[in-house]
Amino acid sequence: MEPDRARTSDTILDAHLDLTERADGADTSTPPEPLTVWRPIALALLALGCVALFSFTSLGERFSLSHAQELVEQIRAQGAAAPIVFTGAGALAVALGVPRTVPCCVGGALFGFWGGSVLSVLSSLLGSAATFLVGRQLGREFVENRVRSKFRRLDSLFRFVKIHGVSACAFLRLVPVGHCFSLNLILSVSPISFGAFLAGSAIGFLPQSMACAWMGTAVHGESGIRIATGIALLTALSIAGWWWMRRLRRNRASDSSPGGSRIP
Numbered sequence: 001m002e003p004d005r006a007r008t009s010d011t012i013l014d015a016h017l018d019l020t021e022r023a024d025g026a027d028t029s030t031p032p033e034p035l036t037v038w039r040p041i042a043l044a045l046l047a048l049g050c051v052a053l054f055s056f057t058s059l060g061e062r063f064s065l066s067h068a069q070e071l072v073e074q075i076r077a078q079g080a081a082a083p084i085v086f087t088g089a090g091a092l093a094v095a096l097g098v099p100r101t102v103p104c105c106v107g108g109a110l111f112g113f114w115g116g117s118v119l120s121v122l123s124s125l126l127g128s129a130a131t132f133l134v135g136r137q138l139g140r141e142f143v144e145n146r147v148r149s150k151f152r153r154l155d156s157l158f159r160f161v162k163i164h165g166v167s168a169c170a171f172l173r174l175v176p177v178g179h180c181f182s183l184n185l186i187l188s189v190s191p192i193s194f195g196a197f198l199a200g201s202a203i204g205f206l207p208q209s210m211a212c213a214w215m216g217t218a219v220h221g222e223s224g225i226r227i228a229t230g231i232a233l234l235t236a237l238s239i240a241g242w243w244w245m246r247r248l249r250r251n252r253a254s255d256s257s258p259g260g261s262r263i264p
Contacts, residue, residue, distance in 0.1 A: 043138035047185060050097040063098045065105060068216075072109045086110060087123045094127025097181040104209045108216025116213035121205045128184045128201055135188025143189040162191040166200040173204020 054060035061067065078085045090103035103123055107116030148155050161168045169192060172183060187197055 037142075039138040040142040043135060043185075046134070046138075047181075050181065054097055063093055063102055065102060068102065068106050068109065071102075071106050075106070075110060082110065083115075083119060087119055087126070090120065090123030091126035091130070094124050094180060095130040096127075097179070100124050100180050100205070100208065101212050104212030105216035107209075108213030109218075110216075113210070113213050113217055116216055117206070117210045120209040120213055121202060124180070124205050124209065125198060125201060128180065129194075129198060131181060131184040132188040132194065132197055135185045136194075139185070139189045157186075158190045161187065165192060165196040166203070168192070169197055169200025170203040173201055174207065 054063065063071075075082050075086050075089070086103070086107060090107070093103055094100060100120075104116070104120040107120040107123075110116060111119060148158060164171075169187065172187070192200075
């Protein structure tokens with residue numbers, strides 16, 4: 001009887017182990033939670049909604065450079081509250097997908113070169129941070145688990161951002177690689193930290209904001225010269241960003257070569 005009882009106990013124990021441990025060694029006692037699908041869908045709908053809002057409605061024309069003078073007059077009418085109204089409205093506009101050139105030029109027309117530059121950077125940071133946080137909450141997990149491995153270019157971009165952090169974000173802000181809104185969403189699902197995103201964005205936003213604010217001051221006179229110098233500065237910034245990217249890629253290639261120390 002004792003041997004039978006021992007064999008029965010072993011059988012029960014083996015059955016229990018079969019339930020909690022697979023033959024390949026993977027533990028199935030606590031299965032992972034299924035990936036929620038509604039979050040990336042909500043993010044996609046939100047992004048498409050923002051694009052449609054300014055592409056197929058009157059808001060797109062209203063928040064354009066052709067109507068910049070009207071925006072200047074409306075904000076100036078707020079008196080002492082104009083800086084607060086401008087910063088809040090600019091942040092909301094950037095968060096919803098309005099090109100940064102519009103609030104930056106309006107800021108230069110309202111508050112001059114220095115004041116417009118500072119307030120434009122602040123509003124752009126606030127709006128970009130809002131888009132980043134929403135994108136990170138809704139799409140980061142889905143992109144990391146389901147999308148990144150299937151697209152080589154996206155994975156290469158994410159590794160570039162992860163390695164260089166602040167520098168990579170600043171570079172992406174300087175070169176004309178796309179819309180600020182779309183870049184905010186891409187960075188939100190990348191490995192970059194929120195702090196590096198803010199620091200890199202501030203560095204990249206400042207030169208462009210200064211150039212656009214300088215063009216915005218054209219309403220006070222010498223419009224042709226100011227606009228021309230602003231465009232020349234934006235072109236120079238794009239060239240500098242492209243050169244910066246080439247340098248980073250060369251450094252990375254040399255560090256990854258057999259004779260160098262490989263970047264983790």
